[in-house]
Each structure stands twice: as structure tokens, then as C-alpha cells.
Amino acid sequence: MKKRLRANSAQRLRLMHDQLVQAYGPQHWWPAESPFEVILGTYLTQNTSWKAVEVSLANLRNAGALSPEGLRRLSIDQLQELIRPSGFCTRKAPALKAFIAMLDAEFGGSLDQLAKSPTAAVRSRLLALPGVGPETADAILLYALNHPFPVADEYLRRIAERHRLLIPIPGHKVKGYEALVQLTRQTFAADPVRKRARLFNEFHALTVAVGKAHCGRTAQCAGCPLAGDLANASS
Ligand code: SF4
Incomplete structure (x- = not known):
């Protein structure tokens, strides 16, 4: 309504x-060590508890995949396995890969470049990605990219x-x-x-x-x- x-x-x-x-x-907030870890958290926390997210983040940390470079190296199957504890891994893994593909194709693989774009443009670009609704887009904008949204x-x-x-x-x-x-x-x-x-x-x-x-x-x-x-x- x-x-x-x-x-x-x-x-x-x-x-x-x-x-x-x-x-x-x-x-x-946000409980993370880097902007990219925040982004991972915003995807992984959908429909699950933060406790479960922490297990997935620990798996990614141990695999050296808490960065865009680390995530690029993983196959979809490997990524699904690592984030399985936070649920919906067959949906979240391709969604994370789609984020990286957008970052690489449109922002030279750089979160800084993405963060420098105007707020409205970043928000609509994020909302066009699979697995990104308004709450996820806005959490990325605010907590990872430091936009006042x-x-x-x-x-x-x-x-x-x-x-x-x-x-x-x-x-x-x-x-x-x-x-x-x-x-x-x-x-x-x-x-x-x-x-x-x-x-x-x-x-x-x-x-x-x-x-x-x-x-x-x-x-x-x-x-x-x-x-x-x-x-x-x-x-
Ligand atoms: S925020 Fe607190 S006071 Fe307000 S409805 Fe919820 S529990 Fe009640």
C-alpha cells in the first residue's frame, strides 16, 4: 500500500x-573491515541471520575472497559452497558475480570509481542488478560507498x-x-x-x-x- x-x-x-x-x-556499523566486505554482507544477509552471514564471511576470508580480486578467482560452484551457510546460495552467488561483472565492465573494477558517481545514478545501476532490491542498494550506497542516502x-x-x-x-x-x-x-x-x-x-x-x-x-x-x-x- x-x-x-x-x-x-x-x-x-x-x-x-x-x-x-x-x-x-x-x-x-557496519561490522566489516572494508567496503567490499560490506557489499558481501548486504547480499548475504538477505533472508537470513547475521550469525549465518558471519560463517559465510569467515569462509570467504579463509579462501582469500573478501575482495573483488578474490571473488573473481572463484568459480560459481566454489562461491556457492563458501556462502552456503547464509542460505539461497544458488541465487546469491550469481548475484555477487553479476555485481563484479558490472564493476569490471563499467567502473574499471574499482569501487572508488563507482563511489564517485552521482547517488541517483549509482542507485539505479544497483537496482538494475539481479538480487538487489531497494534495501540492499541503499545499504551499499550508505555503508560501502558513503553516500548520504x-x-x-x-x-x-x-x-x-x-x-x-x-x-x-x-x-x-x-x-x-x-x-x-x-x-x-x-x-x-x-x-x-x-x-x-x-x-x-x-x-x-x-x-x-x-x-x-x-x-x-x-x-x-x-x-x-x-x-x-x-x-x-x-x-
Ligand atoms: S518502537 Fe517500542 S514503543 Fe514503539 S511500538 Fe515498537 S516496541 Fe512499542
């Missing part, structure tokens, strides 16, 4: 961000829904992902541009933290740092 923002949603979410910072502190996910969707930050538009059946992106951009619109990548980075990590601690499939609002805002949800 397509959604639009409620009038004061961005202001409320900015306050909720501050409450999460106070409750949880810096999150130090927010990441939305299921945790943010639940928070937005439970706090009624977005209003469904009757008759529209488009997913609300882009509305969540718009909401996050507006939330930090008054912050200096140079700080936005850092703020988007922390905000996504903080919504995951509160989602895991309180706002999963069932909301555990007692003791949640965001419980104070629920009174605004009905107004």
Missing part, C-alpha cells in the same frame, strides 16, 4: 532518534506503522519503502549535509537495535525508549 507522511512525522522521528541515541549510544527496513516499517507516522493512501498498492526513505530524509533535512551519511548510518543501526530489543513481530512497549511517543500516534 502506498503511504504518505503525516504532518509532524519527521519532527517526531527526529526526537525518537535522539531518544535512541541516549538509550543505546553509538552502534559502530537512508536505508529503510522491516524494523523501521514496524515502528512507522505502530507509531502511525505514515498514512495509507487508499487505492494504491505500491510498497511503502520509498515513503520510509522520504520520511527518513525529511527527519534529517535540517542537519548539515556533511553529517547526513553519519546520521543515516546511526539511525538505521539504532532502529535495528530497538527492533531487536522491543519492536519485533510482537511489540514489547514496556521499557522501550520510544514508548513515550505512542501518545502522539493517536492524536
Whole structure:
């Protein structure tokens, strides 16, 4: 269902961000040693736990394949075997190979060259790749390429829904992902541009933290740092 923002949603979410910072502190995302490892993580984490991703990343590390060069050397079969612990390996291995093929053909094999392209161009190029939806594309943009673009996910969707930050538009059946992106951009619109990548980075990590601690499939609002805002949800 397509959604639009409620009038004061961005202001409320900015306050909720501050409450999460106070409750949880810096999150130090993304847990990786290089931008390419971040990219591997964004593909591998689809539909699986981070624990499973860590096993696949350890396999890739042991095989010397945590770099574009390392991944190029692997056959599809070898890659599938190494990333099998994080599931859907017959889909994820060709998707990773397609990323490398795009990098080689269009950016001289260089992540730096890819990162230097305009945000909108990189985003649409990533979205055209197999196995890359908006959440994966935006995580690559933000966490690997350091572009000031927010990441939305299921945790943010639940928070937005439970706090009624977005209003469904009757008759529209488009997913609300882009509305969540718009909401996050507006939330930090008054912050200096140079700080936005850092703020988007922390905000996504903080919504995951509160989602895991309180706002999963069932909301555990007692003791949640965001419980104070629920009174605004009905107004
Ligand atoms: S658990 Fe309750 S208070 Fe916390 S974010 Fe979810 S809906 Fe809001």
C-alpha cells in the first residue's frame, strides 16, 4: 500500500532518534573491515541471520575472497559452497558475480570509481542488478560507498506503522519503502549535509537495535525508549 507522511512525522522521528541515541549510544556499523566486505554482507544477509552471514564471511576470508580480486578467482560452484551457510546460495552467488561483472565492465573494477558517481545514478545501476532490491542498494550506497542516502527496513516499517507516522493512501498498492526513505530524509533535512551519511548510518543501526530489543513481530512497549511517543500516534 502506498503511504504518505503525516504532518509532524519527521519532527517526531527526529526526537525518537535522539531518544535512541541516549538509550543505546553509538552502534559502530557496519561490522566489516572494508567496503567490499560490506557489499558481501548486504547480499548475504538477505533472508537470513547475521550469525549465518558471519560463517559465510569467515569462509570467504579463509579462501582469500573478501575482495573483488578474490571473488573473481572463484568459480560459481566454489562461491556457492563458501556462502552456503547464509542460505539461497544458488541465487546469491550469481548475484555477487553479476555485481563484479558490472564493476569490471563499467567502473574499471574499482569501487572508488563507482563511489564517485552521482547517488541517483549509482542507485539505479544497483537496482538494475539481479538480487538487489531497494534495501540492499541503499545499504551499499550508505555503508560501502558513503553516500548520504537512508536505508529503510522491516524494523523501521514496524515502528512507522505502530507509531502511525505514515498514512495509507487508499487505492494504491505500491510498497511503502520509498515513503520510509522520504520520511527518513525529511527527519534529517535540517542537519548539515556533511553529517547526513553519519546520521543515516546511526539511525538505521539504532532502529535495528530497538527492533531487536522491543519492536519485533510482537511489540514489547514496556521499557522501550520510544514508548513515550505512542501518545502522539493517536492524536
Ligand atoms: S516496541 Fe512499542 S514503543 Fe517500542 S518502537 Fe515498537 S511500538 Fe514503539
